[in-house]
Amino acid sequence: MNIFRCEPNQPAQVALERTDGVNIQGRYGDRVMYTLMDGRVLYVPPIVASQIQEQNICAGERFEICKTVVREGSRRSLKWTARKLEPGSESGLEQDLRASVAIAEAKNGTPESAEGPGPVLVRASELPPPPPKSNGASNGALNGHTGAHTEAPATPTTKLEHALKTAISAAYNAEKYGTELGYVVRFDADAIKSMAITVLINMSDGGRR
Numbered sequence: 001m002n003i004f005r006c007e008p009n010q011p012a013q014v015a016l017e018r019t020d021g022v023n024i025q026g027r028y029g030d031r032v033m034y035t036l037m038d039g040r041v042l043y044v045p046p047i048v049a050s051q052i053q054e055q056n057i058c059a060g061e062r063f064e065i066c067k068t069v070v071r072e073g074s075r076r077s078l079k080w081t082a083r084k085l086e087p088g089s090e091s092g093l094e095q096d097l098r099a100s101v102a103i104a105e106a107k108n109g110t111p112e113s114a115e116g117p118g119p120v121l122v123r124a125s126e127l128p129p130p131p132p133k134s135n136g137a138s139n140g141a142l143n144g145h146t147g148a149h150t151e152a153p154a155t156p157t158t159k160l161e162h163a164l165k166t167a168i169s170a171a172y173n174a175e176k177y178g179t180e181l182g183y184v185v186r187f188d189a190d191a192i193k194s195m196a197i198t199v200l201i202n203m204s205d206g207g208r209r
Contacts, residue, residue, distance in 0.1 A: 004040040011066040019059050021049050051082040167195035
């Protein structure tokens, strides 16, 4: 059984396949079991189930869940929270990558603004159309030359963009290779996030060395 495990003090975004959880009794106390949209299973205390119902979180709707470690003197306890996301709120992948960029830049002593703004996920249909291509003759005439033209310098690739492309490419190639072998493997957003963060950290460590 593929279980979704909540890391302490790290908010994660999930989506339920169904909102009717199954009550489970075990040695660690009562739990409610949910099936997620990606097929994994989530176990949470009853307080989380109550929060899901109170906020009217629907099946397929992404929401944030967090297991926070609370310290009271020498004692530690866990506080679970489920929070419905506001429209237009930043995804967990964007938040984690933005934080990782800040950490990497702090290690290199470079302000984040030097690398440009943080990641923004945009649908392909929302992108503006590419500018029309012009031939060498027209470019040459505009620049006062004949038969020669100059091209605008290419925009440098940021470390964040490089890390994302590397992670997505690695996931794609691994899935393709697994299909060829008859072994189906799929990487979700959390797996790609982890790979991209690892690439960013390695790039930062390599820059220091």
